[in-house]
Amino acid sequence: MKVKKIKVATATILIGLVMIGASQAALRAQQTDKALSVWEGVYTKEQAKRGEGLYVQNCSACHGPDLAGNDEAAPLAGPVFLSSWDGLSVGDLANRVRVSMPPNNLGKLSRQQIVDILSYVLSFNNFPAGKSELDPKPELLKQVRVEATNPKPK
Numbered sequence: 001m002k003v004k005k006i007k008v009a010t011a012t013i014l015i016g017l018v019m020i021g022a023s024q025a026a027l028r029a030q031q032t033d034k035a036l037s038v039w040e041g042v043y044t045k046e047q048a049k050r051g052e053g054l055y056v057q058n059c060s061a062c063h064g065p066d067l068a069g070n071d072e073a074a075p076l077a078g079p080v081f082l083s084s085w086d087g088l089s090v091g092d093l094a095n096r097v098r099v100s101m102p103p104n105n106l107g108k109l110s111r112q113q114i115v116d117i118l119s120y121v122l123s124f125n126n127f128p129a130g131k132s133e134l135d136p137k138p139e140l141l142k143q144v145r146v147e148a149t150n151p152k153p154k
């Protein structure tokens with residue numbers, strides 16, 4: 001009788017442990033699902049194309065047609081740009097643009113137009129395009145990390 005009770009108790013504890021383990025694994029999967037890297041195809045080709053037009057109209061006068069910047073305007077492509085944004089999010093980048101760019105016409109661009117331009121900036125920096133567009137919602141944008149080097153090279 002006693003032995004049986006102990007067995008039942010042990011089984012209950014084991015089942016409990018397995019369930020905790022499973023829910024932690026699910027949580028981890030969810031967290032990694034949410035956090036994206038710019039290497040994972042976070043914009044589409046069409047979106048970058050739209051962004052290119054907007055960039056030419058609103059940004060290239062200062063940041064240049066090749067995104068290299070000029071004496072004053074910082075580059076938006078290449079190692080200097082990537083190292084200054086490495087580890088930050090595309091949301092941080094979007095905020096920076098929203099509050100300060102273009103300096104001669106603040107507030108001109110919608111959140112959608114800004115993410116379209118950033119898609120073009122990402123494509124110019126050789127980050128891959130993917131199947132879904134970069135979403136302008138701030139809570140989603142801040143989960144997309146800028147990573148200068150690919151953490152999972154193929």
Ligand code: HEC
Binds near residue numbers: 093101
């Ligand atoms: C009138 C010139 C001008 C225009 C137009 C302009 N910028 Fe800038 N931009 C600057 C200057 C100057 C700086 C650096 C000084 C500063 O931070 O304000 C800068 C800085 C930036 C930075 C920060 C770069 C870094 O790594 O620190 C980003 C991002 C940026 N611009 C994006 C844009 C985008 C996107 C557009 C078009 C929507 C745009 N800019 C239009 C002049 C301009």
